[in-house]
Amino acid sequence: MKRAFVFPGQGSQAVGMGKALADAFPVAAQVFEEVDDALSQNLTKLMYEGPIEELTLTENTQPALMATSVAVARVLEAESGKKLSEMADFVAGHSLGEYSALTAAGSLQLADTARLLKARGLAMQKAVPVGEGAMAALLGMEIGGVEELVAEADGAAGICVIANDNADGQVVLSGDKDAVAHVIELAKEKGVRKAMMLPVSAPFHCPLMQPAADEMKAQLADVSIAPPLVPLVANVTASQVSDPETIRGLLVEQVTGRVRWRESVLYMGEQEVEALVELGTGKVLSAMVRRINKEMTGSAVQTPEDIEAFLGSL
Structure with missing residues (x-):
C-alpha cells in the first residue's frame, strides 16, 4: 500500500x-x-x-x-x-x-x-502592519465559484486572493482587510453556507x-x-x-x-x-x-x- x-x-x-x-x-x-x-x-x-x-x-x-x-x-x-x-x-x-x-x-x-x-x-x-490585512474562510462554496467572486471584485477595495484551497467547499481568502470583507459580502449574496474572518495576525499566502x-x-x-x-x-x-x-x-x-x-x-x-x-x-x-x-x-x-x-x- x-x-x-x-x-x-x-x-x-x-x-x-x-x-x-x-x-x-x-x-x-x-x-x-x-x-x-x-x-x-x-x-x-x-x-x-x-x-x-x-x-x-x-x-x-x-x-x-x-x-x-x-x-x-x-x-x-x-x-x-x-x-x-x-x-x-x-x-x-x-x-x-x-x-x-x-x-x-x-x-x-x-x-x-x-x-x-x-x-x-x-x-x-x-x-503587513497589524490591522491592515485579513484572512477569511468560505465554507460551502467550490473553488471555481470563489475564483469568480475574486475576479468580480477585481481589486476594487485592494488585494484579495485565494490563499488556501483546502478541500471541497473549504477555501481561505487573504489580502487587504477591506478587500477581503468585500468578497465576503459578495459570497453571502451568492448564498455561501458560511463566511467568517479568521483570527490571524497577518494575511498569509498573498502578494x-x-x-x-x-x-x-x-x-x-x-x-x-x-x-x-x-x-x-x-x-x-x-x-x-x-x-x-x-x-x-x-x-x-x-x-x-x-x-x-x-x-x-x-x-x-x-x-x-x-x-x-x-x-x-x-x-x-x-x-x-x-x-x-x-x-x-x-x-x-x-x-x-x-x-x-x-x-x-x-
Whole structure:
C-alpha cells in the first residue's frame, strides 16, 4: 500500500504539545533540545506550559509545530528500525508543514529549519502592519465559484486572493482587510453556507507577503538542501519535486503563493497513494482527506498510543 506522510500548518498548536512524546521517547526529547539550541530559546518550555498567547505568535508557532512533527517522524524511524522511505512514498506539508516534511525526509537539517521558520515567522509578521490585512474562510462554496467572486471584485477595495484551497467547499481568502470583507459580502449574496474572518495576525499566502518572500529568499540562499528521501508534493504546484534548487525556489514562492492542498491530495491519489498519515499536533489534514478523495484514508499520529498503533499496522 502506498502511503504519504503529511505535516500540519499553523492553527494546530496547543499547550502541552510534544510533552507526552518527549516523556516516552528520548529521540523526541533530543529533537526539542536541538531546536532549543538552534534558536537559543527555551521553546520546549513554551510548548509544554504556554501561555497560549505567546505560543501562538507566528515566530514561535512555526518552529514548535515543525519540532513536534519531526519528533514523531524520528520516533517512528527509531521504533520501527525503518527509514522514512520504507514507510512512506511521498511527503507533503500544509504551508509551514512543508518545512517539516522536508526535514523529516532529510532534505533540510533540523537546526537550519528551526532558524528558517523563526525568520519566516518574524518576516511574515512584519510584512503587513497589524490591522491592515485579513484572512477569511468560505465554507460551502467550490473553488471555481470563489475564483469568480475574486475576479468580480477585481481589486476594487485592494488585494484579495485565494490563499488556501483546502478541500471541497473549504477555501481561505487573504489580502487587504477591506478587500477581503468585500468578497465576503459578495459570497453571502451568492448564498455561501458560511463566511467568517479568521483570527490571524497577518494575511498569509498573498502578494502582500512579498517582503517576507524576499527575506526568505535571502535566508534560504546559504542553506544546504539535499534531495529528499521521498518526493515532496509541493504546495504551489501540487506535484512532486526532488531537485534541491527547485525546492529552494518553491519555498520562496510559497510565501505569497496559494496552498493547493486539495489538488495535492488529488495528485497523491493519482500516484496510487491510499493512506495519508498526519505526523504532529492536531488532526486537521487527516480529517479533510475523505472530503477530497473518498478512496483515501486519513489518520493522525501524535501520541505514544498513536505511534504504537501505527507501527502495528506496518
